Amino acid sequence: MTALDDLLDRHGGWLETGPDEGPVISSRIRLARNLRDTTFPGWASKEVRNQVWDKVASAFDAVNGGGFLRWRMDELNALDRELLFERHLISRELAERQAGSGVFVCEDECRAVMVNEEDHLRLQSLQPGLNLQKAWEAADQLDNDLEKTLSYAFSSKLGYLTACPSNVGTGLRASVMLHLPGLILSGEIKPMINAVSKIGLAVRGLWGEGSEASGHMFQISNQITLGKSEMEIIAHLEQIVLEVIEHEKNARRRLMETQRIRVQDHVGRAYGILANAVLMTTGEALDLLSALRLGVDLELLPNTARREIDRLFIRIHPAHLQKEAGSALSPEERDIQRALLIRKFLERKE
Amino acid sequence: MKCDLCDKEAVVHLTQVVNGEIKEVHLCEEHAKAQGVDVNSPISITDILMGLSQQSQQSTASNLTLACPRCGMTHDEFRKSSRLGCPECYKTFMAELTAAVKAMHHSSQHIGKIPAREGVQTRMKSKIARLQKELEETIAREDYEKAAELRDQIKACRDEAAAAGGDQ
Numbered sequence: 404m405t406a407l408d409d410l411l412d413r414h415g416g417w418l419e420t421g422p423d424e425g426p427v428i429s430s431r432i433r434l435a436r437n438l439r440d441t442t443f444p445g446w447a448s449k450e451v452r453n454q455v456w457d458k459v460a461s462a463f464d465a466v467n468g469g470g471f472l473r474w475r476m477d478e479l480n481a482l483d484r485e486l487l488f489e490r491h492l493i494s495r496e497l498a499e500r501q502a503g504s505g506v507f508v509c510e511d512e513c514r515a516v517m518v519n520e521e522d523h524l525r526l527q528s529l530q531p532g533l534n535l536q537k538a539w540e541a542a543d544q545l546d547n548d549l550e551k552t553l554s555y556a557f558s559s560k561l562g563y564l565t566a567c568p569s570n571v572g573t574g575l576r577a578s579v580m581l582h583l584p585g586l587i588l589s590g591e592i593k594p595m596i597n598a599v600s601k602i603g604l605a606v607r608g609l610w611g612e613g614s615e616a617s618g619h620m621f622q623i624s625n626q627i628t629l630g631k632s633e634m635e636i637i638a639h640l641e642q643i644v645l646e647v648i649e650h651e652k653n654a655r656r657r658l659m660e661t662q663r664i665r666v667q668d669h670v671g672r673a674y675g676i677l678a679n680a681v682l683m684t685t686g687e688a689l690d691l692l693s694a695l696r697l698g699v700d701l702e703l704l705p706n707t708a709r710r711e712i713d714r715l716f717i718r719i720h721p722a723h724l725q726k727e728a729g730s731a732l733s734p735e736e737r738d739i740q741r742a743l744l745i746r747k748f749l750e751r752k753e
Numbered sequence: 754m755k756c757d758l759c760d761k762e763a764v765v766h767l768t769q770v771v772n773g774e775i776k777e778v779h780l781c782e783e784h785a786k787a788q789g790v791d792v793n794s795p796i797s798i799t800d801i802l803m804g805l806s807q808q809s810q811q812s813t814a815s816n817l818t819l820a821c822p823r824c825g826m827t828h829d830e831f832r833k834s835s836r837l838g839c840p841e842c843y844k845t846f847m848a849e850l851t852a853a854v855k856a857m858h859h860s861s862q863h864i865g866k867i868p869a870r871e872g873v874q875t876r877m878k879s880k881i882a883r884l885q886k887e888l889e890e891t892i893a894r895e896d897y898e899k900a901a902e903l904r905d906q907i908k909a910c911r912d913e914a915a916a917a918g919g920d921q
Contacts, residue, residue, distance in 0.1 A: 437840060439840065440823075440839075440840065440841075441839065441840075442823075442824045442838060442839045443836070443837060443838060443839055443840075445834070445836050446824060446826055446836070446837075446838035446839065521836070543866070546866075547869070550868055550869060550870065554868075554870060555868050555870075556840035557867070557868050557871060557875075558840075558843065558863075559863070559867075559871075559874075559875040559878040559879055560861065560862060560863060561843060561854070561861075561863055562863030562865060562866075563863075563866075564840040564843055566836045566837055567835065567836055567837075568835075568837070568850055568853055568854050568857065569857050571843075571854065571858075571863075572858065572860075572863045572865060573863070573865035573866060575865070626857075627857070627858045627859065627860075628858065629854065629857075629858035629860050629861070629862075629863055630858050630859065630860020630861070630862060630863070630864065631860070631864065631865070632864050632865045632866075632883065633865050633866055
């Protein structure tokens with residue numbers, strides 16, 4: 404088993420956003436799959452769940468000579484499971500499951516397969532920027548590879564059969580992560596969320612809920628999985644996301660034209676606190692880093708590396724801090740460590 | 754505002770609009786918890802809608818004893834969790850699922866990817882469903898030339914499926 408700590412030295416491939424992406428963070432494709440004639444994980448016995456893990460493991464052995472890292476949840480401690488969760492490699496639900504549950508992760512972390520979560524398999528493919536097509540192709544290919552060994556539960560009417568009827572059909576959940584501080588500052592986020600949910604898409608905070616999402620990061624995803632082809636679902640989502648990006652860019656432009664001083668103050672204050680604070684909670688850090696990221700996009704902060712900021716969005720989370728420190732930390736110790744990590748980063752930039 | 758399930762004051766209010774159809778759910782704290790609504794985690798309105806539609810239906814004696822012959826999940830257990838026990842459950846609880854699936858997806862026919870292992874008939878059935886949807890759209894915009902083309906393609910698929918016979 405590869406040491407999980409190695410992940411710390413890496414930067415999830417999907418996080419490597421460039422300056423051109425603007426408000427876009429990353430694109431994600433998720434496919435739900437289940438094995439034929441096999442009880443779904445939530446209802447299955449421990450034995451069945453373990454058999455499912457073994458079957459999926461042998462399917463991976465046949466793919467790429469097994470070039471995937473693999474971890475079983477019952478072999479990891481709570482901190483390691485949290486680390487995988489913070490890196491978006493597993494869900495909170497998987498982290499809490501035991502027998503037979505685990506994850507397969509490819510070297511660059513762009514593809515991961517959760518085993519025995521709500522469904523037997525949950526394939527995930529992540530790409531930096533707005534790149535749903537490439538993410539889909541990677542997921543589709545992995546799905547095809549696994550299917551050479553595995554026999555999926557499928558009906559010609561309802562498509563891929565899933566534990567929850569809300570996922571039947573394609574089993575596809577496509578989503579795009581967006582950074583939308585312009586819409587928040589201009590008070591346009593709620594109308595945008597309402598408008599997007601009216602056309603059958605879901606908007607969620609990446610950290611936290613609704614319009615109060617920490618770090619001003621949101622995920623927009625499809626809800627309907629049946630009756631449309633994968634290409635239709637992806638094209639529809641992409642079209643709406645492009646519109647949201649346009650709104651965000653317009654909001655930023657308007658803010659700079661009409662309230663430049665206020666925006667400068669917003670970014671400057673965030674910088675001041677991040678550069679000097681000694682205690683910092685996760686929520687506060689996410690919000691202030693969001694302001695910093697906006698400052699870089701608006702060229703108010705030329706010296707600050709955006710890529711580093713994007714990495715900090717992950718590194719300031721509790722499990723990452725504790726892994727880097729090499730020991731368990733109390734909430735207050737984490738707040739000290741978090742503030743220190745950010746101060747060091749800003750000192751290097753000055 | 755009262756809870757949809759009892760007379761207590763509702764504290765959880767959810768609204769979702771899918772294809773222009775507004776669905777509202779109001780729940781008191783107790784029923785929100787019973788429906789698995791955790792205000793701190795992403796809310797799945799699907800669970801709630803399914804739970805409500807199931808609770809509002811009168812339980813018949815046959816429903817209460819209905820259980821999946823493969824995995825043993827009973828109708829009651831399915832209602833409680835809104836999750837199925839195994840792929841076979843889709844057949845067992847078909848009556849209830851058909852309406853719920855239609856309400857969620859506004860469709861009851863898969864037209865996406867098909868596993869390579871599936872037989873010719875399955876692939877053709879799905880292809881026909883996709884072509885038929887396309888045909889309806891073509892007729893709606895009065896492109897009859899394209900419609901005739903699609904009609905021929907559908908016929909060819911039907912013939913191929915018939916020729917494959919019992920290949921399932």
